[in-house]
Amino acid sequence: MNFMNVQQVAKDRKVVGKSVPVLDAREKVTGSLKYGVDFTVPGVVHGKILRSTVPHGRVKWIDTSKAESLPGVLGIVTHEDAPDLNWMGVWDNYRGKVLDGTARFVGDEIAAVAASTVEIAEQALELIEVEYELLPAVLDVEKALLQDAPQVREEGNVRDEYVVEWGDLEQGTAEADYTIDIEMRYKSQNYAGIGRNACVCEWDGDRVTMWTSSQTPSELQSGIHEAFGMPMSNVRVIALPSGCSFGLWWSNNFMMVTALLAKKVRKPVKIELTSQECMAAVKRRHIEITRGRMGVKNDGTLTLADFSHLMDNGAYGFKTDVYFFCVDLWGGALNGDYRVRGVNTNLVTSGCMRAVGDITMGLAVERLADMCAAKVDIDPVEFRIKNQLKSGQLLRMQEPRGHMKGTLSQYLNALSDEQKQDWPKMFHLSSGSTHELLIQGADKFGWADRWKGWGVPASVNGSKYRGVGVGTGAHCCGVEFGGNTSSVVRVNLDGSINVFSACGRQGQGSETTLAQVAAEEMGVSLERVSIVTGDTDAVPWASGSSASTTMFRTGWATREACRDAKNQLLGIASQEFFNGMSIDELDIEDGLVQVRNYPDNHPRIPLDEMMNVLCSDSLSQTSVITGRPNSVMPPTIAFARQWAAQFAEVEVDIETGEIKITDYLAGQDSGTVMNPNVLKNQVIGGAICGAGFVLYEGIEFDQNDGRILNDSLLDYKVLRSGDFPSDVEVFFVESEDPVGPFGARGAGESPAAAAGPAICQAVHNAIGVWVDVPMIPETVLKALKVKSE
Amino acid sequence: MTYMLNVNGQDFEVEIKAHETLADVLREKLGLIGVKVSCGEGECGSCTILVDGIPCTACLMLGRQGVDHELTTVEGIGDYNNLHPIQQAFIDEQGFQCGFCTPGFIMTAKAFLDENPNPTEEEVSIAMSGNICRCGAYPWIVKSVLKAAENLRNGER
Amino acid sequence: MTRHFEYLRPESIEAAIDMKVEHGSRGRFWAGGTDMMLLWQRRAVDFDYCIDLTYIKALRFIEMDSSALRIGSMATLDDLDLKSGLNSALTVLGETARLMNTKQTRTIATVGGNLCHASPSADLTPPLIAMGTQVRLRGSEGERVIPLEEFHTGVNQTVLTDGEVVTEFLVPHVNEKLAASYNRIARTVVDIALVSSAVCLRLDDARTVQYAGVALGAVGPTAIRAIDAEKTLTGLPLEELANGSVQIAGEQASMAARAISDIRASQEFRTDMASVMTQRAISRCIEILEDI
Secondary structure, rough: OOOOOOOHHHHHHOOOOOOOOOOOOOHHHHOOOOOOOHHHOOOOEEEEEEEEOOOOOOEEEEEEEEHHHHOOEEEOOOHHHHOOOEOOOOOHOOOOOOOEEEEEOOOOOEEEEEEOOHHHHHHHHHOOEEEEEEEEOOOOOHHHHHOOOOOOOOOEEOOOOEEEEEEOOHHHHHOEEOOOOOEEEOOOOOOOOOOOOOEEEEEOEEEEEEEEEEHHHHHHHHHHHHHHOHHHHHEEEEEEEEOOOOOOOOOHHHHHHHHHHHHOOOOEHHHHHHHHHHHHHHOOOOOEEEEEEEEEEEOOOOOEEEEEEEEEEEEEOOOOEEEEEHHHHHHOEEEEEEEEEEEEEEOOOOEEEOOOOOOOHHHHHHHHHHHHHOOOOOHHHHHHHHOOOOOOEEEOOHHHHHHOOOHHHHHOOOHHHHHHHOOOOEEEEEEOOHHHHHHHHHHHHHHHHOOOOOOOEEEEEEOOEEEEEEEEEEEEOOOHOOOOOOEEEOOOOOEEEEOOHHHHHOOOHHHHHHHHHHHHHHHHHHHHHEOOOOOOOOOOOOOOOOOOOHHHHHHHHHHHHHHHHHHHHHHHHHHHOOOOEEEEEHHEEEEEEEEEEOOOOOOOOEEHHHHHOOOOOOOOOOOOOOOOOOOOOOOOHHHHEEEEEEOOOOOEOOOOOOOEEEEEEEEEEOOOOOHHHHHHHHHHHOOOHHHHHHHHOOOOEOOOOOOOOOOOOOOOOOOOOOOOOOOOOOEEOOOOOOOOOOHEEHHHOOOHHHHHHHHHHHHHHHHHHOOOOOOOHHHHHHHHHHHHH | OOOEEEEEOOEEEEEEOOOEHHHHHHHHHHHOOOOOOOOOOOOOOEEEEEOOOOEEHHHHHHHHHOOOOEEEHHHOOOOEEEEEEEHHHHHHHOOOOOOOHHHHHHHHHHHHHOOOOOOOOHHHHHHHHOOOOOOOOOOHHHHHHHHHHHHHOOOOO | OOOOEEEEOOOOOOHHHHHHHHHHHEEEEEEEOOOOOHHHHHHOOOEEEEHHHHHOHHHHHEEEEEEEEEEEOOOEEHHHHOOHHHHHHHHHHHHHHHHHHOHHHHHHEHHHHHHHHHOOOOOOOOEEEOOOOOOEEEOEEEEEEEEEHHHEEEOOOOOOOOOOOOEEEOOOOOOOOEEEEEEEEEEOOOOOOOOOEEEEEEEEOOOOEEEEEEEEEEOOOOEEEEEHHHHHHOOOOOHOOOOOOOHHHHHHHHHOOOOOOOOOOOOOHHHHHHHHHHHHHHHHHHHHHOOO
């Protein structure tokens, strides 16, 4: 089956590209949608987790007897109840046992109580006595690298270095007219998600069922299988919609603790996390440090991009890389070397948060590139157009070759003829770039008039200085080396379809956009499509909603599953109604099976009539059509990227350091836009996340024990409506992807990566200095003071 | 001990312990999961309900403080088959993403539009600043409220 | 620690005082509850009886009385906002209230509750002190009236004795040629003050500054009156204020500050900004007075 055929012309599309309301809109506005915290089952009992008060310690002894004799307490689990098995969370965001008797951060899970009410469970926690053998703790990222640092985990603190390199650094240095260095340190960003989470778990014999808000149903199923050493066939996860997640609610250890507790008490257990637990005891973005050097010629060519990046994994993270794509974004740099290293600390676990690596290291790369542009006095839009990757060019991120079987040519040789013909050129950018985004964006923003030069304000009014800035961001569209994709579609007797595609429901609208893909491919209206996304008894294993996977990969699989089902249907239709015509000449449109392009001369058979044929015994067919992908998706990490370019205007009060965003424009190239309203919302949502990262957000850790000091929204400041312009504009450049469903690519993360650089550059242009992030008023004044000295 | 609570136009006899929050009482005793609790400390506004038409943070109120008042939750302004114009406007403009904060925003918007039927975009943006949308749907929330205002002025319900 | 309490609902001030006297420190007044609820949940307070003041209608009012503005202790922050138009004092108090937390919290938080919680960064304290506000306390022994700047004694500490309740706040001279302004530094649009300053200037008939109040917030355990700054401004004709006195008063405000560093801001920043905020507040007052 040729990938490239039956790619419908945009104007013929019925559902793709339409801003249909999301399928759960009514539930959301009436408050009836059930999230993890709202979910319960009959007979449920309540669990609470005992958390460590020390950053590093071995449980010397733990006495639960007083707690167990409290009336209403049903059971308690400690490390003595947990299997001696490590399990791995999505994207190495967790590696450890469910409970193992060692506390590795303040807030670490030590034990859990199940009781008839939440209050009794809380009281029981107070009655558990535990003594720790205190171990030395390491709370500083750089100290954790040292040979003699306290080791947080048995594998040691330091993970392997991850390297992306090309060209020759010495040559790059020699060819540069200027080289500039940078060091940027980032605070850890908190997910600070509205919605909290809860996990409900029930065992039925050897089978376990878990309901929780999760973006990754399949991976959670795998995690339970690993953590408990049980067959996947006995694990059922029902992933519920989540509140704002940004990568927090994937597979989390508190879910495993719930399962352990439910197994012991043999009753359904619900553990509902408090806001404080969500903010301080689950996961956060890594603390990161970037050191870099770029070399630039007078004509603006980047000759060198040399970066080394350190990130902390906290206590249980196990990442080697951040899978960053600023490497490709600034792929025009002639010679490059990017190194990333992960290191553990006795702080709460850290892992992927929206635009991982690109919101952090990407910011340093953008800033250093801006410094180079300023040095040679080239406009930042022009500088980006000159040095950023264009479609068709070689990707700099070649590291995934290491995941392939054999060499690249061996891999390619092993492909079928069809795949060789259809697949895009491996390790070359297949489509899209920042090019058009920058040109169109500059035009819409009025850049030529508003830009006054590097460090020159656009306007001054008393102590208020305004400046404009541009920023760009990139990310992947799913990474198959972290898991595969699939989908199943079932055609019902009335021609309506059920789609089974694993993904999350954290507000990105995937349950709707995947249904749009299915409706378009099957030729039925959206009302005839029902989708299941979170039940692992129904959905085939597929990478969940992480790494901007869902539209591109799960959407591809959904389309292929529908294509398969359709072909089966057309095969039967051909025999029954179209005299054995080739199925390539048949199609389904508006729920009618018909001949392609000449419908009036030939019969048009309603799908339900078609499906009834299957019930007659003249064909001896099965009574149900089930479709699934018939081919393999090319490795998306080897060719697909998403791009964002954003333009910001800020106003800085140079007497107080306060910053206000006064104007904003966001451009996005994620291929075909499946649902414009959904995507615009995503783009600005990402921009606001990135804006928070550079303006206000940052976790403060206690110096002595690493506990999070600002674990509440009172002092962890997130943007509100009044902090961001209401009349934002979002525009799309739809460079169709050759592989993605109807040309669509992923989009969740690059918008978050582009915002920080745009805002930081705007501030720089307003007041003439670069400011460390987060750019809280005090930090802005410090930078101004340094400048004047 | 049970007390009478007037919720969404109906009287209910409800068991209320002294220290229980009004939000928890409404959620757990009356099943009104549209009263959403997130931060639990009055920062995020997810739990906003109307008390005699005035927007209030239910997670900071005692259940007993709801007695002798008319309480309205999102379930009381419209339902699945019969949406309030504000709810319809949020759907039309897609003023949400994950939807967790949405009931709170809608209740805040209801009280705001009752007092300010013809607001400017800036006024709406400030008025909605008491609720947090971490997903970042703010521009579309503002559009939704403006659309709702227009619909209400045009006599929709 | 007991994890439950009993709820009591007095309908009069006397009843509330009687309940408090009866239960002593095991009884706590509960106003809007925006602070008490969190203190309770975080186990920062322990008590057996909650005395809910929200049903005492006699404590919730905002009205004028000869020349003083009277604000009942159970007036909500939203009440201040809604009554902004009544006079110039309420304009600044309404503006200040709108900076505090969120609308849906202001509708339940009370002026009395806020001032009794005595947070060093509470926004209402500086403007009320700058305007010379007094507090009326009533107990089983009778009443007393004290200046607001003597009401707070430390972080979350007041002079209230067991059995006393705050009944009202009295803001004097509000019908005279008065201007007040409150300025603060914050992070997002909803935030507490990192540092703040309130200035109140009152002119006599000769348009000379008869009274100057300068009160700083979030730069000490309680709000601080910048006495030297006040002296600098007092006695000057309105049109002479802008000739350097604004800067001097600002510097004097910085010198009066006793800021600390915490996770929100550093001592240095707060001290520097005390001057900027004071200067801006004075300039705003001048602007208002020029129009009166």
